[in-house]
Amino acid sequence: MLVNREEAREEYLTMLDGIVYTDMEQCQACSACLRVCRTKSIMMKEGKSKIIEESCLNCGACLKACSRGAKKYQSGLEAVEELLAKDKSAIILAPSYVIVAQKRYGCSPEQFGTALRKLGFALVYEASFGADVVTKVYLNYLWDFLNTQGREKTHVITSPCPSLMNFMEKHAPSLLDEFAPIMSPMAAQAVLVKQWNQGQVRIVGASPCMAKKSELLDPELGLYDQKLTFEELIQLLDRRGIVPACLEETEFDGIQALYGAGFPISGGLTKALEPFSGELGFNLLSNDYLIIEGEDRSTNFLKQMARHKQGSGGLAGYPLLIDILFCEGCIMGKSLGVEGDYWENKRLITDYTKKRFQKLQENSQECQGYITLVKNTVEVPEFQRWLAIVEELIADNQFTRPWQSREYHRKEPAEEVLRGILELDGKHTREDELNCGACGYETCRERAIAVYNGENEPGGCIVHVKYEAKLSLEENKRLLELDQLKSDFLSTVSHELRTPLTSVLGFSNIIKKKFEDTIVPLVNGDDKKVKRTVQQIADNVEIIISESRRLTNLINDVLDLSKMEAGKVEWQMESISLEEVIARAIAATSSLFEQKGLELKTDMEELPLIQGDKDRLIQTVINLISNAVKFTDQGSITCRARVTGDEITVSVIDTGIGIAAGDLPKVFEKFKQVGDTLTDKPKGTGLGLPICKQIIAQHGGRIWVESEIGQGSTFLFTVPLDKEKGDQLNRLDIDNLVKQMTEQVSSDVRSQSREQKNVLVVDDDANIRMLLRQELEAAGYAVREAGDGIEAIKMINQSKPDLILLDVMMPGISGFDVAAVLKNDPGTMDIPIIIVSIIEDKERGFRIGIDRYFAKPINTDALIKEIGLLIANGASRKKVLVVDEDTSTLKTLVDVLETKGYAVVSARDNEDCLKKAQEEKPDMIIVDTVFSRRHNMVKTIRLEKGLENVLFLFY
Numbered sequence: 001m002l003v004n005r006e007e008a009r010e011e012y013l014t015m016l017d018g019i020v021y022t023d024m025e026q027c028q029a030c031s032a033c034l035r036v037c038r039t040k041s042i043m044m045k046e047g048k049s050k051i052i053e054e055s056c057l058n059c060g061a062c063l064k065a066c067s068r069g070a071k072k073y074q075s076g077l078e079a080v081e082e083l084l085a086k087d088k089s090a091i092i093l094a095p096s097y098v099i100v101a102q103k104r105y106g107c108s109p110e111q112f113g114t115a116l117r118k119l120g121f122a123l124v125y126e127a128s129f130g131a132d133v134v135t136k137v138y139l140n141y142l143w144d145f146l147n148t149q150g151r152e153k154t155h156v157i158t159s160p161c162p163s164l165m166n167f168m169e170k171h172a173p174s175l176l177d178e179f180a181p182i183m184s185p186m187a188a189q190a191v192l193v194k195q196w197n198q199g200q201v202r203i204v205g206a207s208p209c210m211a212k213k214s215e216l217l218d219p220e221l222g223l224y225d226q227k228l229t230f231e232e233l234i235q236l237l238d239r240r241g242i243v244p245a246c247l248e249e250t251e252f253d254g255i256q257a258l259y260g261a262g263f264p265i266s267g268g269l270t271k272a273l274e275p276f277s278g279e280l281g282f283n284l285l286s287n288d289y290l291i292i293e294g295e296d297r298s299t300n301f302l303k304q305m306a307r308h309k310q311g312s313g314g315l316a317g318y319p320l321l322i323d324i325l326f327c328e329g330c331i332m333g334k335s336l337g338v339e340g341d342y343w344e345n346k347r348l349i350t351d352y353t354k355k356r357f358q359k360l361q362e363n364s365q366e367c368q369g370y371i372t373l374v375k376n377t378v379e380v381p382e383f384q385r386w387l388a389i390v391e392e393l394i395a396d397n398q399f400t401r402p403w404q405s406r407e408y409h410r411k412e413p414a415e416e417v418l419r420g421i422l423e424l425d426g427k428h429t430r431e432d433e434l435n436c437g438a439c440g441y442e443t444c445r446e447r448a449i450a451v452y453n454g455e456n457e458p459g460g461c462i463v464h465v466k467y468e469a470k471l472s473l474e475e476n477k478r479l480l481e482l483d484q485l486k487s488d489f490l491s492t493v494s495h496e497l498r499t500p501l502t503s504v505l506g507f508s509n510i511i512k513k514k515f516e517d518t519i520v521p522l523v524n525g526d527d528k529k530v531k532r533t534v535q536q537i538a539d540n541v542e543i544i545i546s547e548s549r550r551l552t553n554l555i556n557d558v559l560d561l562s563k564m565e566a567g568k569v570e571w572q573m574e575s576i577s578l579e580e581v582i583a584r585a586i587a588a589t590s591s592l593f594e595q596k597g598l599e600l601k602t603d604m605e606e607l608p609l610i611q612g613d614k615d616r617l618i619q620t621v622i623n624l625i626s627n628a629v630k631f632t633d634q635g636s637i638t639c640r641a642r643v644t645g646d647e648i649t650v651s652v653i654d655t656g657i658g659i660a661a662g663d664l665p666k667v668f669e670k671f672k673q674v675g676d677t678l679t680d681k682p683k684g685t686g687l688g689l690p691i692c693k694q695i696i697a698q699h700g701g702r703i704w705v706e707s708e709i710g711q712g713s714t715f716l717f718t719v720p721l722d723k724e725k726g727d728q729l730n731r732l733d734i735d736n737l738v739k740q741m742t743e744q745v746s747s748d749v750r751s752q753s754r755e756q757k758n759v760l761v762v763d764d765d766a767n768i769r770m771l772l773r774q775e776l777e778a779a780g781y782a783v784r785e786a787g788d789g790i791e792a793i794k795m796i797n798q799s800k801p802d803l804i805l806l807d808v809m810m811p812g813i814s815g816f817d818v819a820a821v822l823k824n825d826p827g828t829m830d831i832p833i834i835i836v837s838i839i840e841d842k843e844r845g846f847r848i849g850i851d852r853y854f855a856k857p858i859n860t861d862a863l864i865k866e867i868g869l870l871i872a873n874g875a876s877r878k879k880v881l882v883v884d885e886d887t888s889t890l891k892t893l894v895d896v897l898e899t900k901g902y903a904v905v906s907a908r909d910n911e912d913c914l915k916k917a918q919e920e921k922p923d924m925i926i927v928d929t930v931f932s933r934r935h936n937m938v939k940t941i942r943l944e945k946g947l948e949n950v951l952f953l954f955y
Contacts, residue, residue: 018053018074019056019058019073019074019210019211019213019214020051020056020058020060020062020063020071020072020073020210021051021071021072021073021074022048022049022050022051022070022071022072023069023070023071023072024048024050024070026068026069026070027048027049027068027070028068028070029044029047029048029049030067030068031044031049031438031439031440031462032062032065032066032067032440033049033061033062033065033066033071033440034049034439034440034441035065035437035440036061036062036064036065037061037062037440038057038059038061038295038296038299039055039056039057039167039170039171039299039408040055040440040441040446040450040455041053041055041056041057041408042062042440042455043454043455043456044440044455044456044457044460045456045457046457049070051071052408052455054170054406054408055170055171055408056166057163057166057167057170057211057326058073058162058163058166058210058211058213058214059163059211059295059326059327059334060073060209060210060211060334060335061295061334063210063334064334073210073213073229073335074213075232076204076213076226076227076228076232077228077232077235077236079226080204080226080228080232080236081236083202083204083225083226084119084120084121085120087201087202088122088123088200088201088202089120089121089122089123089201089202089203089204089225090121090122090123090124090125090193090197090201090202090203090204090253091116091121091123091124091125091203091204091205091206092125092126092127092130092186092189092190092193092203092204092205092206093116093124093125093126093127093206093207094127094185094186094205094206094207094208094209094212094264094330095126095127095128095131095185095263095264095330095349096207096208096230096264096330096331096333096336096345096349097109097112097126097206097230098348098349098352099208099331099336099338099340099345099348099349100112100208100230100233100234100336100337100338101244102348103338103340103348104234104337104338105243105244105245106245107244107245107247108249109252109352110249110250110251110252111244111245111247111248111249112244113249113250113251113252114244114247114248114249114250115237115242115243115244115247117250118240118242118247119236119237119240119242121204122201123193123197123201123253123254124252124253125189125193125252125253125254126189126252126254126256127185127186127188127189128185128256128263129189129192129254129255129256130185130186130187130188130189130190130191130192131160131185131188131263131268131272132272133185133188133189133192133390133394133399134160134182134183134184134185134188134269134399135269135272135273136394137182137183137188137394137399137400138158138180138182138269138273139273140394141156141180141182142154142156142273142320142321151320152316153314154320155178155315155318155319155320155322156178156180156320156321156322157175157178157179157180157302157322157324158180158182158269158321158322158323158324159179159323159324159325159326160184160185160186160263160268160269160325161184161209161211161324161325161326161327162184162209162211162212162214162215163209163211163326163327164298164324164325164326165215165403166211166214167298167299167302167326168302168403169403169404169405169406169407170406170407170408171299171302171303171407171408172302172303172305172306173405173406173407174306174309174310175302175305175306175309176403176404176405178315178322179403181400181401181402181403182399182400182401183399183400183401184215185263186205186207186212186215186216187215187216187221187223187401188399190203190205190216190223190224191223191393191398191399192254192386192389192390192393193254194223195389195393196254196386196389202225202226203223203224203225204224204225204226204227204228205224205226205227205228206227206228206229206230206232206233207227207229207230207330207333207335208229208230208330208331208332208333208334208335208336208337209229209330209333209334209335210229210334210335212227212229213227213229221401229333229335229337230333230335230336230337230338231335231336231337232335233337234337254386255386255387256356263330264329264330264331264349265329265331265346265349265350266291266293266323266325266328266329267291267293267323268323268329269323270289270291270321270323273321288319288320288321289319289320289321289322289323290319290321290322290323291323291324292322292323292324292325293324293325293327293328293329294325294327294328295326295327298324298325298326299326301324302324305318328342329346331345331346331348331349332345410449410450410453410455411452411453412449413448413449413452417452418445418448418449418452421448421451421452421458422444422445422448424458424459425444425447425448425458425459425460425461425464426461426463426464426467426468427444427461427464432444433445434463436463438462438463439460439461439462444461447460447461500767501548501551501856501857502768502771502856502857502858503765503767503768503771504544504548505545505548505549505857506768506771506775506857506858506860507767507771508541508544508545508548509545509860510771510774510775511541512538512541512542512545515537515538515541516538519534520534520538548857571613571616571698572613572614572615573611573612573613574611574612574613574614575609575610575611576609576610576611576612576614576617577607577609577610578607578610578612578617578641578648578650578719579604579606579607579641580614581612581614581617581618581621582602582604582621582639582641582650584618585618585621585622585625585639586600586602586625586639588618588622589622589625589626589629592625592626592629593629593637596629596632596633597634598629598632598634598635598636598637599635599636599637600636600637600639601636601637601638601639602638602639602640603638603639603640603641604639604640604641605641605642605643607641607643607648608643608648608721609721610648610699610719610720610721611699611720612699612719613695613698613699616695616698617695617699617719619691619692619695620691620692620695620696620717621639621650621652623688623689623691623692624652624692624715624717625637625639625652626688627652627688627689627715628652628653628654628656628713628715629654631654631656631657631713632654632655632656632657632712633656633657634655635654635655635656635712636654636655637652637653637654637655638651638652638653638654639651639652639653640652640653643721644718646720646721647701647718647719647720647721648718648719648721649716649717649718650716650717650718650719651714651715651716652714652715652716653712653713653714654712654713654714655712656712656713657709657710657712658707658708658709658710658711658712658713659705659707659708659709659713660709661708664705664707667689667705668689668690668692668693668703668705669690692717696717696718696719699719699720700719700720701717701718701719701720702717702718703715703716703717703718704716704717756780756781756782757781757782757802757803757871758781758782758783758784758799758801758802758803759776759781759782759783759784759801759802759803759804759805759867760783760784760785760786760792760795760796760801760803760804760805761773761776761783761784761785761786761805762785762786762788762789762791762792762804762805762806762807762810762815762818763785763787763805763806763807763810763836764787764788764807764809764810764811765807766787768807768836768856769785769787772805772836773785775860775863775864776864776867779864779867779868781867784801788810788811788812788813789810789812789813789814789815789817789818790812790813792804792806792818793818793821793822796822796828796831800827800828800831801831802831802832802871803831803832803833803834803867803870803871804822804831804832804833804834805834805836805867806818806819806833806834806835806836806837806850807835807836807837808835808837808838808839808841809837809838809839815835815837816841816844816845816848819833819835819845819848819849819850820848823848823849823850829849832851832852832870832871833849833850833851834850834851834852834853834854834863834866834867834870835850835852835853835854836854836856836858836863837853837854837855837856838855838856840853840855846896851870852866852870854866879902879903879904879905879920879921879922879923879924880897880902880903880904880905880922880923880924880925880926881904881905881906881907881913881916881917881920881922881924881925881926882894882897882904882905882906882907882925882926882927883906883907883908883913883925883926883927883928883931883932883937884906884908884927884928884931885908885909885928885931887908890906890908893906893926894906897926905920905922910931910935910937913925913927913935913937913941914940914941914944917941917944917947917950918944918946918947921946921947921950922950923950923951924950924951924952924953925937925941925950925951925952925953926952926953926954926955927952927953927954927955928954928955929954929955932952932954937952938952
């Protein structure tokens, strides 16, 4: 079959440049690969590292350095297995296979050969004879070169290493004239195997080097059908379950060499040439030769040699023979497949070579100038035929190969351009160029050149990034501190406003009530002037009350947002219906529609339950509807709800003025007012939507807005559907449970003493004490006052009140401390305590044992009702039995109820419940509904003596 040589060469280059690649999903762009790459053939872009194939040597250093396993090489396993199943195949082993045989399998080389035959290879060759042949070719090449060029102009670079071959073609093409155009031993061995078998065999190579794939699979050479690394060969043997150490020994095919067995060691070629060097007129024990190994030494030497040649036009002073390997020799190949140190591996190869020479003394023959080992399976005539083919091939130059320049050229930027790139890395002067190598490049300028050539990104200096990150962190910390100071200031001011606002709102309500109940009936309604004055007074008082409530809402918004951001909000999560949430929000805002003459539309399908805090979600929908009404002068407001996947999407759509595209990102920011605040009066505080955002985020949802100027706005939020088996803790509405308990206990009180009950009001603000006195006396209570905690404790010790109203922030001793003293004294621990304060810390109060917690400004109607319930119940500490099979739920209920001031006992099963009920005689039993029905608990317990009237509360 005819093959187009240009197409073949293009395919070769593609394969050569694609052996090593990056698994992008695994790459973390840590720069480890860049640091070890001698040619910096790594492109760092968009948080990933990519191989620059045109520059890469395929050496595999990056594979060893990458801790994530992101760097990989093209595997030949599947192709080899397919080949073995179809065709007669031969495998050629690089001489370092001896290390794998002994260290991995503990077998002899001959047993390893048997294992490969068991794997399916018809023929198994060592590449060492190819090394002997290459040695002879080098001798001829050197002889011809010396005769034609003379000693002073003879400088020959030799290497069987494919990484070095790639380096020469890509990064030192000016030295290609000095690079001997001779095949590697493995390539030469393949030439022999093809000729010995008349081309009727498929050839697979195996070596410790992944870069060897790029050389041996060159279709222009047409020598190998596939190439494996020793790592892959080990996988193949282990996958088939072949154990070489258990097999018999068999001879290798072809001719077994002597000197070639030592080629994997650095300087292998030089040592093979040494016996013949005298004939050629040079001394390999003098300065006529140089052996170099190692990635740094080899590349640095060749770069320097290339610069010398370009600078002086020649290589005067350089050795006659430069024997060079990119790494530390094939005994330390990156894909050897076994661990080991250099000296150990070298010893294994040296010992094996010595054994070859020992065999030579026992059983060898010379034929056509070659000394070979006699084999049991081959007769002399066969040797003669093989060696004759070798000589023919040498004469026909079949062991030579061309090199061609494939130089990877990095453009050098002008100094001013370079300086600009360096400045982006924080390098403004030469002193700033640390050349620390942290980024993976040797110098800061080398990194800048890479940036100029599109191989890296500007501003990526790790030291500079770290410095910028530190500055950014400090700036962020400062901004957070400022934000916290602002929040603390607003919170403090809001708290301080609550006390006077409580007085304003409270006394206004008292004035309104007494004015309407006492004064208005006495006024002469016939006098128009008096009537108008009465109406003005009533309107003015109503304005005071209305504005006080508006200010209260503003303060509550500020405090609400502060608590949400601090994570101090108590969320009452339960299974709820969003249809009910939306319906209640619409009912609460109905008057707004009437005032502006807007049409309200609803568009809701039947919705499943969700897990949520009902009051907070109602607050959210009210806020969104109120906003829509504020900014809509005509048209309609639509409330829509749809199930979308595993969540519900709620939309509030208006036909209002809309929001400019530039203002959309600011809508959910604190204190932001969209539009022109100089010409448009701000409507609201700018806190409603940030609060909505916090509420929705707590529910695991999203909130956003879609709008255009003049086209109206649509505010949308999502909440996830209720999970069938949610956390039991989230489904328990503790506050509601306590409320039910209080109401049930209260309803069971048959009669309340007609004796006037005494309430002690403890507050350092005289106005608040006066307000509470007036409200309590109007409700029929006797009131005593204390101006601080010390005075309160003295008064309680003199005469116990029926209930205490207690402020928190007071001089000398706080309300929390007063409550703690009283609840730890057997003589006062049963007195009900209600905290009335600007400080909202219910958890701390309930932990101490207080009974109720009210935040200023006070809802006096609710306060009077709670006072009545607590006094009606008598002692505040009721005994409760909690029953639940779930340990977590049981513990939660016990902990919470204890902090609410209840004496709690618990039971986990029916038998334990009955026993505890008989022993403790609780005032109430709280039990799971399903558990109670299963054991007929109500009937069973109420049949017990003393438990006939015990109250049950189900959840």
